[in-house]
Each structure stands twice: as structure tokens, then as C-alpha cells.
Amino acid sequence: MVQNPLHNPLHNPLQRPLQLLSRVRFPRSLHAQLMLSLLVLCTLVAGTSAFFLLEHARERRIAELDDRANRIADLLSQSLAQPLWNVDREAIARQLNVLKPNPEVVSFTVTAINYGVLADASNAPIPAPQARVVRVRPIEFTPPGNAPPEKIGEIRVVLTRAAADRGFEAARAAVLGTLALVLAVVYVTTFLLIKHLVREPIRRLEEMVDRIAGGDLDSRCAIESSAELGRLAARVNGMAERLSHSTASLRESERKYRSIIENSLEGFFVLDPDGMLRDANPAMAQLLGYRDVQGMMAALGNSARAVHAPPPFSGENTAQLFAMLQLAGKIAGREIELTRADGTTVWCQLNARGIRYNGAGRQCLEGQLTDISSRKQAMEILTRHRDQLEEEVRERTRTEQLLRHSREQLRQLSSHQESIREEERRQIAMTIHDELGQLLTAIKINVSLLKLALSQGAEWKQKVGDIGSLAERTLDIVRNVASHLRPAALNFGLLSALEWLVQDFTRHNATVCTFRLEGHEPTLSDDRATAVFRIVQEALTNVSRHAQASHAEVVLRGIHDHVELEVHDDGSGFDVAKAIRGNSYGLQGMRERARMIGAQLHIESRNGTGSSIRIVFNEAAEVVGRELPADNELR
Structure with missing residues (x-):
């Protein structure tokens, strides 16, 4: 392997000068x-x-x-x-x-x-x-x-x-x-x-x-020239002047801050990670049950004269506080229980942040304590009262539920009784019409035959004529009573019954009433058709008694699977809210019948503008017994 000559100090002439240069100070x-x-x-x-x-x-x-x-x-x-x-x-x-x-x-x-x-x-x-x-x-x-x-x-x-x-x-x-x-x-x-x-x-x-x-802030540099050093000396003098003012302001601020802390009614303190108090104000000492700060520090300190009073911050509380400080950087609004000098406890609200106390390496906790023992007691009392009130509200809610259940049962019973009454009316009307009417008709026929047989006697003829007139009047009364108990037209459907009702109203009143069908003819059960008929009958009765109208109209609309029936007139009108407050039995009866068939009842009327009563319901039968909202009933 060939060695790089630059790595060899014997072959690299720059190695020695570089080493000497690195040693030069x-x-x-x-x-x-x-x-x-x-x-x-x-x-x-x-x-x-x-x-x-x-x-x-x-x-x-x-x-x-x-x-x-x-x-x-x-x-x-x-x-x-x-x-x-x-x-x-x-x-x-x-x-x-x-x-x-x-x-x-x-x-x-x-x-x-x-x-x-x-x-x-x-x-x-x-x-x-x-x-x-x-x-x-x-x-x-x-x-x-x-x-x-x-x-x-x-x-x-x-x-x-x-x-x-x-x-x-x-x-x-x-x-x-x-x-x-x-x-x-x-x-x-x-x-x-x-x-x-x-x-x-x-x-x-x-x-x-x-x-x-x-610390000699009154010292000033001599300005010997206008060059850079002279300008530097002027800037140093300006810095010393501003530093003097800043120091004076800082001392004044420190004095004010110290005065505020010393005279504050809330406790201020500095706590180290070992749970020892490093600094505190008089309010903190009084909060913990000590006469002054010196006595508190002597009682809680590590010196030989310490009396080893119970520490206000337990080890668990101290660890939790410093863990929260490490996690969030501050502590805001935390409620904490402290131990006083006599061993009793006091509840306080803590707001704190982390600082370096006296330049120490470890982080300490600087905090503010507010005594909330009275507020805590008041909150406990309020909590008890709230629990009692919630219990009373629950009891009242149960009672209201029972009342609503009872009222619903009462309404169901009323609906059942209305059905029974309608059935009884129908039976009575059928009995009067079928049996009593037939008997009276037979009497009338027999009286007619008797009148022919006794045609020679004028006196008996007059008597028989009076008997026939009485039988005729009795037959009319029977027909009228049967028709009011249950109109025979209801046996042929709601449309026939409404047409008969409009004709009968026009025949017996000065107000002209008309009937109009829009859309298809709805198919309703007997109970629902009877309830709709009674609502229209009551509406026309109110028109006859109170409206002083010249014209009234009944409109039946079959729209898809919905049925809408409207009775309106051009009469004097009335105050709907006042009529409701005055316990108008006619309006209450219409509302109850509408509720029984699951319909929405709308009543619109103003003084001098006529009235309009409109019910809307599904053609298919719904569950009877639900209560309609008030804004769907009155307008």
C-alpha cells in the first residue's frame, strides 16, 4: 500500500510550519x-x-x-x-x-x-x-x-x-x-x-x-477628538446617561413592586423542587398561620433553629406542580390544598410560572396564592343545593310525566267515550228512524183509513184530521232528532254528509253557504269522517251565531295522500287568543276532535275581516293521542 506523501511529515514541507503556526498564541x-x-x-x-x-x-x-x-x-x-x-x-x-x-x-x-x-x-x-x-x-x-x-x-x-x-x-x-x-x-x-x-x-x-x-454611573469619558474614538466616547457617555436613568427607574419600579408585594392581600412565594420556600411575602405567612415571614422561614428552613413545622406543600403536590410546569410552562387557576402551621388545611387557587431564583441552575416556581376556603365552602353549599334542586326537578319531571300520562289516558278515555256517544247516537237515530218512524207512519196510514171510513161524520173527521196532523208533526220531530243525532248522509260518506249539512244550513239561515270539492274524494273511516263532520258543523254553528256573515264556504281538498278542509266566511271575525282564554267550548271541542284524528287545526281571524278554520290531516289513519304544537293551532 502506497502512503500519501502529504501524510508523512518527512515528505510534506508544509506540515512543520502548520504545526508551529497552530502553537502560536x-x-x-x-x-x-x-x-x-x-x-x-x-x-x-x-x-x-x-x-x-x-x-x-x-x-x-x-x-x-x-x-x-x-x-x-x-x-x-x-x-x-x-x-x-x-x-x-x-x-x-x-x-x-x-x-x-x-x-x-x-x-x-x-x-x-x-x-x-x-x-x-x-x-x-x-x-x-x-x-x-x-x-x-x-x-x-x-x-x-x-x-x-x-x-x-x-x-x-x-x-x-x-x-x-x-x-x-x-x-x-x-x-x-x-x-x-x-x-x-x-x-x-x-x-x-x-x-x-x-x-x-x-x-x-x-x-x-x-x-x-x-456602579459609578456618574463617570464620563473625555472626548479628545471628533474621530471614531471620540464618537465612541460620546456614545459611551450617552449609554452611561441612559443606564443611569434606567437604573433609577428600575430601582423605583423595584421599590413599587416590593411595596405591592409586601402590602398585597394575596400570598406570593418562591418554591424550589425540594418543596422548600425560598421567598414569601407577609400575606403568604399569614395564609399559612405564621406571624411574619422571618418566623415562617425559621420554622420551615433547613437551619439548626428550625422547629420542623409541617411543610405547606407536600412532596406529592410539589412533584405534580413541577411536572405541570415542565409540561405547560405555567400553572393557571389550579386549586390546591395546603397545610397550615397548626396542621389544618386551607384551599387556595394557584397561578405560577418558572424562574431561575438568584441565578441558580435549578428552576424554581414563583406563584401567587388566593385563599378560596370560603368560596370552596360556598361552592359545596351551592353544590348540595344544586343536587337537591336537581332531585326536586327530577321528582317534578316524574310527576309531570305521570300527569301527561294521566292526561293522555284521560284524552284516550274521552275519545273512547266520544266514539261510544256517536255509536249510541247512531243506534238511537236508527231506532227512532226505523222503529218509531215506522210506527208513526203506520199510525198515519191507519188514521188516513179511519178518516175515509168516518167521512160521513164531520166531527170525527175533524178529530181524525187533528190526530193525523199530530202524527205528521211527531214524524217530522223524529226525523229532525234522528238527523241531528247522526245524519243519515254520513252512512253514504263524508262528501254526501257535507253537502247535506251545507244545504240544511242554507235552508235554516240567512247566510248563503256553498260547498266545493277540489281534487279526489277522500276515503275515511267512520270515526274520522264523523269527527270532520262535527268540526264543520260546529264551525257553521259559530258562523250562524256570531259571524253576521252574508256568505260562507266549505272547501274539501284531496291532495295526494293529504286531506284539507276549510270553512271561511266574510263576517265580523273575532280575537282568537281572547276566545281561547275565554274558554270557548266550541273551539276546544274542534281542537279535541282534530287531535283525535291526528289533524292540524289552524284558526285565522281578525276583527272585521272574517274567519277561516282549516284542518289538515293524512288520508291514512294515524295514531290518535299526540298533542299538536300551539303554533300549528292558532295564527
């Missing part, structure tokens, strides 16, 4: 930090500038050396053409020795094509490849005439960069020395200026702020 004072920052900034700027400047000078020297090597090589390639053509070694050596003393020259080598190396002048050892400059130029000879140039050899020039590097090193040392001197002067000057303009004013500001923080 930077100065904490603003003056030292500013100076360090300035030093680092100047060093970086100057170092970067010197680096680029020196690199530029070095590159320029190297470029000059390359240019010099090119010129020497070009010069020698031209000047050595004739001596090399003549193979004049001495002339070649003289030219090379002229340039050989130059310190930058390492060697000159002249090579002929047919003769090899003719001259080699060395001035210094051959340097490393990266420290030398090599130029090779061909040597060409141009013969007279128009012959082209001919290469007869070449010149090799080798120069060294050592001289340029030595000059560069000297220049670099001079530049770095000058830079270090300038940095030192700038640093010292800046140090003195910052010490005079920044450090001393800041030190004086620190002294004033420390005095203000120590």
Missing part, C-alpha cells in the same frame, strides 16, 4: 493585533513586490546574456570565414583570444568540415546544462563571382550564467536590505502613532467603562 490586545496585522500586510506587499521586481531583473539579465551570446556567435561566424577557408589556425586563435577574457565566456570551438576541430579556447570549466548558454552558428565562405555561399565549418559559443547570477544575488541582497530598513522604519513609526492615537484613548475608555460597570 496570537496577541489579545488591539494594539498588538493592529501592529501584527500591519507587519504581516507590509511584509506580504513588500515581499511580493520584491519577488516580482527581482524576478523581472533576473529575467532581464538572462535575456541580455542570451542576446550577447547571439551577437558573439554571429560576429565570429562572419569574421572566421576567411581564416577558416585558408585554414589559418593562428588567425583563428587570435580572434578567439580577443573575446576569451570575458568572464561570461566558457569556451569557443571552431570546427572545419574536412579538418575537424581547428581551435578550442576555454576560459572556465564547463558548468551545468541549466547554467550555461550555448549558440552554434555555421561558417560560410562566399567565393568571388556569383557562386553561392559554401559552408566550410561552424563556431560553437558557450557562455555561463554564473556572473549574471552573482550580480543578481548582490542586487537582491541590496533590495532586501533596503526593504527591511523601510519596514522597520514604518513599523516603528506606526507603533508610536497607534500607541499615541489609539492605544491610550482606548485604555482611558476601558478605565471609564470599568468604572461604569462597577
Whole structure:
């Protein structure tokens, strides 16, 4: 496995400086930090500038050396053409020795094509490849005439960069020395200026702020300039002024708060999680049966003088309170039972929240207690009275239910008796009509026969005529009584009975009465048809007696499975509510008959506008006995 060289301190050159930098403790004072920052900034700027400047000078020297090597090589390639053509070694050596003393020259080598190396002048050892400059130029000879140039050899020039590097090193040392001197002067000057303009004013500001923080709110900073430090001093003075006013207001508020707490009639306290009271007001002490707060704290405290009185908050209560506080963040309106100094209990209402008492780490409970013992007793009394009242209400409800049941039974009995009466009327009417009527008819016939037989005696004829008249009158009375007991038309249905009733009303009264059927003819049982007939009969009787109407109308409507019957007139009208309060037996009878057949009775009337009586019910028979709402009866 190949190890990363950056993880190896021997191969990572940055590891050691980073470790040293991590161990350096930077100065904490603003003056030292500013100076360090300035030093680092100047060093970086100057170092970067010197680096680029020196690199530029070095590159320029190297470029000059390359240019010099090119010129020497070009010069020698031209000047050595004739001596090399003549193979004049001495002339070649003289030219090379002229340039050989130059310190930058390492060697000159002249090579002929047919003769090899003719001259080699060395001035210094051959340097490393990266420290030398090599130029090779061909040597060409141009013969007279128009012959082209001919290469007869070449010149090799080798120069060294050592001289340029030595000059560069000297220049670099001079530049770095000058830079270090300038940095030192700038640093010292800046140090003195910052010490005079920044450090001393800041030190004086620190002294004033420390005095203000120590409680000397009357101390003020001297404003020595209008610069940033002067404005900072002005703001510190303003802060000290506002802090002085705030402290005075806070002390006044604390005094008022303390006065309110001390004079409050409700108990205020601070309770820790162990169930110990940390603070309380006099009302709290009096609530728990102590003379004063000091006596209570002495009795409930952990000191050696504690008399170990029973704690007001039991361990269970304390745990429950702190659990509620942890869950909801506050306690509002909780009723709690506390133990007084004499061992008795008192009921209180608690409102509390969590606080950090005296900067302690544990959360304490700050609360307010209100004595609700009297209210608790009153609530118990009210609860007992409420229970008694509820029991009486239940008893009254049972009684009312029994009364309603009895009234319902009475109404059912009344309905049954009405059915019996109608049945008796029907039997009586049938008996009178079938038996007594037949006998009277037979008497009438016999009287007629007797009248024919005794036609010669005028006196007996008159007597028999009187007897016939009496029998005729008796027969009319029997028919009238039978018809009022139960109209024979009821045997043929409600429609026939209503038509007969309207005709009979018109025949015996001055009011014109008409009958109208709308829709289909309803099919009703005998009891329901009789009840509807009696309601219409009673309504027309009221019209005849009280309405003084010129016209009345009876309308029977068959609408789907509902039946609606209406009797209205154009008479004087009446006050319905007043008639009900006056115990109108006719209206009560109509209401009772409507209830018996499960119908809704509506009575509408006003003085001078006539009256309207309307009943609505299902054509199919319903359960008889339910009581109709009042707003369905009267309008």
C-alpha cells in the first residue's frame, strides 16, 4: 500500500510550519493585533513586490546574456570565414583570444568540415546544462563571382550564467536590505502613532467603562477628538446617561413592586423542587398561620433553629406542580390544598410560572396564592343545593310525566267515550228512524183509513184530521232528532254528509253557504269522517251565531295522500287568543276532535275581516293521542 506523501511529515514541507503556526498564541490586545496585522500586510506587499521586481531583473539579465551570446556567435561566424577557408589556425586563435577574457565566456570551438576541430579556447570549466548558454552558428565562405555561399565549418559559443547570477544575488541582497530598513522604519513609526492615537484613548475608555460597570454611573469619558474614538466616547457617555436613568427607574419600579408585594392581600412565594420556600411575602405567612415571614422561614428552613413545622406543600403536590410546569410552562387557576402551621388545611387557587431564583441552575416556581376556603365552602353549599334542586326537578319531571300520562289516558278515555256517544247516537237515530218512524207512519196510514171510513161524520173527521196532523208533526220531530243525532248522509260518506249539512244550513239561515270539492274524494273511516263532520258543523254553528256573515264556504281538498278542509266566511271575525282564554267550548271541542284524528287545526281571524278554520290531516289513519304544537293551532 502506497502512503500519501502529504501524510508523512518527512515528505510534506508544509506540515512543520502548520504545526508551529497552530502553537502560536496570537496577541489579545488591539494594539498588538493592529501592529501584527500591519507587519504581516507590509511584509506580504513588500515581499511580493520584491519577488516580482527581482524576478523581472533576473529575467532581464538572462535575456541580455542570451542576446550577447547571439551577437558573439554571429560576429565570429562572419569574421572566421576567411581564416577558416585558408585554414589559418593562428588567425583563428587570435580572434578567439580577443573575446576569451570575458568572464561570461566558457569556451569557443571552431570546427572545419574536412579538418575537424581547428581551435578550442576555454576560459572556465564547463558548468551545468541549466547554467550555461550555448549558440552554434555555421561558417560560410562566399567565393568571388556569383557562386553561392559554401559552408566550410561552424563556431560553437558557450557562455555561463554564473556572473549574471552573482550580480543578481548582490542586487537582491541590496533590495532586501533596503526593504527591511523601510519596514522597520514604518513599523516603528506606526507603533508610536497607534500607541499615541489609539492605544491610550482606548485604555482611558476601558478605565471609564470599568468604572461604569462597577456602579459609578456618574463617570464620563473625555472626548479628545471628533474621530471614531471620540464618537465612541460620546456614545459611551450617552449609554452611561441612559443606564443611569434606567437604573433609577428600575430601582423605583423595584421599590413599587416590593411595596405591592409586601402590602398585597394575596400570598406570593418562591418554591424550589425540594418543596422548600425560598421567598414569601407577609400575606403568604399569614395564609399559612405564621406571624411574619422571618418566623415562617425559621420554622420551615433547613437551619439548626428550625422547629420542623409541617411543610405547606407536600412532596406529592410539589412533584405534580413541577411536572405541570415542565409540561405547560405555567400553572393557571389550579386549586390546591395546603397545610397550615397548626396542621389544618386551607384551599387556595394557584397561578405560577418558572424562574431561575438568584441565578441558580435549578428552576424554581414563583406563584401567587388566593385563599378560596370560603368560596370552596360556598361552592359545596351551592353544590348540595344544586343536587337537591336537581332531585326536586327530577321528582317534578316524574310527576309531570305521570300527569301527561294521566292526561293522555284521560284524552284516550274521552275519545273512547266520544266514539261510544256517536255509536249510541247512531243506534238511537236508527231506532227512532226505523222503529218509531215506522210506527208513526203506520199510525198515519191507519188514521188516513179511519178518516175515509168516518167521512160521513164531520166531527170525527175533524178529530181524525187533528190526530193525523199530530202524527205528521211527531214524524217530522223524529226525523229532525234522528238527523241531528247522526245524519243519515254520513252512512253514504263524508262528501254526501257535507253537502247535506251545507244545504240544511242554507235552508235554516240567512247566510248563503256553498260547498266545493277540489281534487279526489277522500276515503275515511267512520270515526274520522264523523269527527270532520262535527268540526264543520260546529264551525257553521259559530258562523250562524256570531259571524253576521252574508256568505260562507266549505272547501274539501284531496291532495295526494293529504286531506284539507276549510270553512271561511266574510263576517265580523273575532280575537282568537281572547276566545281561547275565554274558554270557548266550541273551539276546544274542534281542537279535541282534530287531535283525535291526528289533524292540524289552524284558526285565522281578525276583527272585521272574517274567519277561516282549516284542518289538515293524512288520508291514512294515524295514531290518535299526540298533542299538536300551539303554533300549528292558532295564527
